[in-house]
Amino acid sequence: MKKMNVESFNLDHTKVKAPYVRLVGVTEGVNGDKVYKYDIRFKQPNKEYMEMAGLHSIEHLMAENIRNHMDNVLDISPMGCQTGFYLSIINNDSYDEVLVTLEKTLQDVLEASVVPACNEVQCGWAANHSLEGAKEIAKEMLAKKDEWREVF
Numbered sequence: 001m002k003k004m005n006v007e008s009f010n011l012d013h014t015k016v017k018a019p020y021v022r023l024v025g026v027t028e029g030v031n032g033d034k035v036y037k038y039d040i041r042f043k044q045p046n047k048e049y050m051e052m053a054g055l056h057s058i059e060h061l062m063a064e065n066i067r068n069h070m071d072n073v074l075d076i077s078p079m080g081c082q083t084g085f086y087l088s089i090i091n092n093d094s095y096d097e098v099l100v101t102l103e104k105t106l107q108d109v110l111e112a113s114v115v116p117a118c119n120e121v122q123c124g125w126a127a128n129h130s131l132e133g134a135k136e137i138a139k140e141m142l143a144k145k146d147e148w149r150e151v152f
């Protein structure tokens with residue numbers, strides 16, 4: 001296959017084994033700052049996916065809570081295929097810390113009683129949320145945390 005610009009377009013999605021946490025790449029800026037991008041795959045590509053309302057709620061919950069556990073988070077965003085998230089962090093090369101942070105953040109999801117910022121002022125589709133759906137996704141991901149290090 002032709003080499004594409006997007007790293008994940010060069011990843012054979014039929015060969016991966018979800019769930020997993022994979023370092024996509026490291027980008028260094030002109031001042032030496034380094035951005036680490038991770039592929040956090042919750043669901044097996046082309047076999048399973050996260051339902052939109054639950055995915056949307058777990059996105060809000062993780063985006064808000066992950067920053068309580070790690071200072072270096074730039075962004076955590078869902079993939080359009082609804083099978084995972086991209087996490088970008090700056091100047092922290094610890095894969096182990098990412099796993100611990102993810103675990104704590106998913107625990108927060110299980111303990112949540114509301115979805116943060118789930119209203120028309122703070123969100124672009126406030127009607128499309130499911131706290132229960134988010135908890136199901138988190139629970140399933142946490143149950144398989146022993147597999148997170150294995151991508152293939």
Ligand SMILES: [Zn+2]
Binds near residue numbers: 060125
């Ligand atoms: Zn939203």
